[in-house]
Amino acid sequence: MNIKRIEESVSLRRSLDQGTEEQRKAVLEIIDEVRTKGDMALLSYTEKWDGARLDSLRVTKEEIIQAYDAFPTSINVVIQEAAENIREYHEKQVRQSWLSTKEDGTILGQKVTALDAVGVYVPGGKAAYPSSVLMNVIPAQVASVGRIAMVTPPAANGSVPAGVLVAADILGVDEIYKVGGAQAVAALAYGTETIRPVDKIVGPGNIFVALAKKEVYGLVDIDSIAGPSEIVVLADETANAHEVAADMLSQAEHDERASCVLVTTCGELAERVALEVEKQLTDLPREDIARASINEFGAIYVTESMEEALRVVNELAPEHLEVMTKEPMNLLPFIKHAGAIFLGRYSSEPVGDYFAGPNHVLPTNGTARFSSGLSVDEFVKKSSIIMYSQQALEDNVDKIAAFARLEGLEAHARAVEARFKKRGEF
Numbered sequence: 001m002n003i004k005r006i007e008e009s010v011s012l013r014r015s016l017d018q019g020t021e022e023q024r025k026a027v028l029e030i031i032d033e034v035r036t037k038g039d040m041a042l043l044s045y046t047e048k049w050d051g052a053r054l055d056s057l058r059v060t061k062e063e064i065i066q067a068y069d070a071f072p073t074s075i076n077v078v079i080q081e082a083a084e085n086i087r088e089y090h091e092k093q094v095r096q097s098w099l100s101t102k103e104d105g106t107i108l109g110q111k112v113t114a115l116d117a118v119g120v121y122v123p124g125g126k127a128a129y130p131s132s133v134l135m136n137v138i139p140a141q142v143a144s145v146g147r148i149a150m151v152t153p154p155a156a157n158g159s160v161p162a163g164v165l166v167a168a169d170i171l172g173v174d175e176i177y178k179v180g181g182a183q184a185v186a187a188l189a190y191g192t193e194t195i196r197p198v199d200k201i202v203g204p205g206n207i208f209v210a211l212a213k214k215e216v217y218g219l220v221d222i223d224s225i226a227g228p229s230e231i232v233v234l235a236d237e238t239a240n241a242h243e244v245a246a247d248m249l250s251q252a253e254h255d256e257r258a259s260c261v262l263v264t265t266c267g268e269l270a271e272r273v274a275l276e277v278e279k280q281l282t283d284l285p286r287e288d289i290a291r292a293s294i295n296e297f298g299a300i301y302v303t304e305s306m307e308e309a310l311r312v313v314n315e316l317a318p319e320h321l322e323v324m325t326k327e328p329m330n331l332l333p334f335i336k337h338a339g340a341i342f343l344g345r346y347s348s349e350p351v352g353d354y355f356a357g358p359n360h361v362l363p364t365n366g367t368a369r370f371s372s373g374l375s376v377d378e379f380v381k382k383s384s385i386i387m388y389s390q391q392a393l394e395d396n397v398d399k400i401a402a403f404a405r406l407e408g409l410e411a412h413a414r415a416v417e418a419r420f421k422k423r424g425e426f
């Protein structure tokens, strides 16, 4: 791993995959087919892209029972405990509706209402993470979303990864469909004979899923489009090189385009981490992926001071930031931009990926400058409440009418004045 000089400015931003012309055309065609042909189109695309010939799209109770047999009970217990931690954390995010009464009797407020129906996309194959099922479903449940429908592409033999089914069942999600790609997104947005439409679609997926989500946005809401994983470790001379390297590799193994960066005030630590990364890479099962990510998007920066290191961290605005310094809590006030902040030696990034409670769906590509991780807020909406008293309207009618006339909107002015003037008096 190369130790780099700090340039004027540093960035984690990798070009976002916008898809090729061909992929965009394919997605539009798939959406149109699903909209017009419904289930028939879903079954035919599932055969074409996933190689699975299905009789029916919905996962059955028997399949869930079989999924439990694939694991020892001990892992189910772990999933259960992780789910409890995630639920407890997200319960703290719940917002209450509020009403406030002014002196003149006016009541203003905000009513928080959960979405009626949400679709959760769970990617197929190796990236079918049961942990992501927990992270996408639990905040929706905590928000009291009425209905949660899950979609995931089946393997060629028609099966769905057992871990995904067990995680869904532990959470009580029983509406699961074996369909993936753009066709699944289209089904959730438009509805088919089997799949009822939803109001919002969340969850990561490949370029076909991302393009389809962008295309149906407006008809339904979508979450942010997550890019490849990122980790930045901010360390001083007290950090342990073996542990820093291990944490960096935890994200490098996700994706060839994942990024892991060390920012340190200690040149000696930088040298040791570079060697450790190389050493630890060699026996990783996903060595090829991690090596590609390190070569292309890995970096070690040595800074003159902690002040400069903090400037670099805020500029990178990473998805995950680990602070491995003598007094990590003391640096918290100076960290402005990061999706999740892991403080101290014992807060290794996978603690957050799986177990601690906060969500692991986080802003990537520098978007932590202006956005936040998935939360209960994403599954509710807010209606404003206005109940003006007679006194309040009488006191303010002239101001409101004047403002309306400033905009040339006479009917607006007359609407408020109608309470106090008779017909023909305007």
Ligand SMILES: NC(=O)c1ccc[n+]([C@@H]2O[C@H](COP(=O)([O-])OP(=O)(O)OC[C@H]3O[C@@H](n4cnc5c(N)ncnc54)[C@H](O)[C@@H]3O)[C@@H](O)[C@H]2O)c1
Pocket (backbone or CB within 6 Å): 026, 049, 050, 122, 123, 124, 125, 126, 127, 128, 129, 132, 153, 179, 180, 181, 182, 183, 204, 205, 206, 207, 208, 209, 226, 227, 228, 229, 255, 360, 361
């Ligand atoms: N950021 C995160 O938290 C996170 C987590 C898990 C996965 N991911 C990402 O999700 C993605 C998973 O990708 P995947 O492909 O394994 O699963 P996927 O479920 O996203 O996509 C599989 C589907 O793609 C469609 N497809 C494939 N080739 C096609 C083609 N030529 N034309 C039209 N449709 C086609 C098929 O319908 C197939 O069912 C990866 O990019 C991974 O990085 C991200």
Ligand SMILES: N[C@H](CO)Cc1c[nH]c[nH+]1
Pocket (backbone or CB within 6 Å): 129, 131, 132, 228, 229, 230, 319, 353, 360, 361, 362
């Ligand atoms: N670190 C990933 C998000 O960047 C989430 C994840 C799922 N499983 C393991 N990790």
Ligand SMILES: [Zn+2]
Pocket (backbone or CB within 6 Å): 229, 250, 251, 254, 353
């Ligand atoms: Zn991870």
